[in-house]
Amino acid sequence: MRRRLHLFLTAMLMAAIAGAVSGSSEEPEAVSDSGTGEFGASDLGKLARHWLGAFRQDHAGDAVSLRPTRSFASKAAFEEMQNAVIYVGYRLPPQAVDDFARRYGYKPTAIRVALDTVAIFVHRENPIRGMTLAQIGAVFSGESRCRGAQHAATWGALGLAGVWQARPLQVFAIGPADDLHDYFRQQVLCGGGLGEFVRMHPNSAAVARAVSESLNAIGFGRSVSTISSMKALSLAVDTNMPFVAPSERPVVDGAYPLTRFLHIYVQKRPDRPLTGRQADFVRFVLSPGGQAILGRNGFIPVSRDVARMEQSLIFADQP
Incomplete structure (x- = not known):
């Protein structure tokens, strides 16, 4: 009996150690949803949580909250912005901006x-090396194909031959809760919708995992490089333009065709520098430490020139 108990306890201990080791490569969430809950499971939500977690390590008493730009749409939101609430995203709702300005x-x-x-x-074993925006639209679009390409249902329709020619496409995408979904629709599908056959996922990591599990898969999301069995393709605006990889230098230089800036929005009078907790957070985000967090979440740091320009615009009048 004692021997069996000893073996059982030993096995449990080894399992616990194995679990700890296997989980050690996973990056823990830097902070709970406190101050970022409205982002949900999106890539932007993960970035917001990591930013806040790192910021609070050096600013424990500074209560800063982050909100997605889509939630900036009421007088209550305007008042929150005065109390260290910062909005993160691509653009604020235009009507809300006009109301705020009035x-x-x-x-x-x-x-x-x-x-x-x-x-x-x-999938990494897929021999395709790049795609044009028209080809991408042919894969993901519903009824309307603004760039003229016919719907692509097989890899042969994208130029692959041999055993790949008849393989059906399995198509994955980030869902509409993430701003990247709408950006893709506007830039690639000319505002049209994705086909009903496209399987939606909440974030880029989920899309990448789905793609990595099937030879026939294709999907779009933010750049993630932690899954060895999938790859990101080089893209070209059309067949007359060069194919460009989604790596940091072409993105920063503006050569990669599907690139945009991520913004944070604060309340700042035009004639005064930004101060207080919002200023502390902006300094942190534009610092090397804040920018380093971007790459781990599928985003790319701004250039040093852009960072200096933004800092000078926000803090130029401060002593």
Whole structure:
């Protein structure tokens, strides 16, 4: 009996150690949903949680909350912005911005803090090397194909031959809760919708995992490089343009075709520098430490010139 008990306890201990070791490669969430809950499971939510977690390590007494730009749509939101609430995203709702300007006499200040890209994922064993925007539209679109390409249902329709020619496409995408979904629709599908056959996922990591599990898969999301069995393709605007990889230098230089800035929005009078907790957070986000967090979450740091420009616009009048 004692021997069996000893073996059981030993096995349990070894399992616990194995679990700890296997989990050690996973990056823990830096902070709970406190101050970021409205983002949900999106890539932007993960970035917001990591930013706040790192910021609070050095600013324990500074209560800063982050909100997605889509929630900036009421007088309550305007008042929250005065109390260290910062909005993160791509653009604020235009009507809400106009309402804010009528109330305060100026608009919220947008600060460029990151670069965001649409990456097209395929399985690493897939021989395709790049795609044009027309080809991407042919894969993901519903009824309307604004760039003229016919619907692509097989890899042969994208130029692959041999055993790949008849393989059906399995198509994955980030869902509409993430702003990247709408950006993809506007830039690639000319505002049209994705086909009903496209399987939606809440974030880029989920899309990448789905793609990595099937030779026939293709999906779009933000650049993630932690899954060895999938790859991101080089893209070209059309067949007359060069194919460009979604790596940091082409993105920063503006050569990669599906790139935009991520902004944070604060309340700042045009004639005064930003101060207080919002200023502390902006400094952190534009610092090397804040920018380093971007890459781990699928975003790309802004150039040093952009970071200096944003800092000078926000803090130039401070002593």
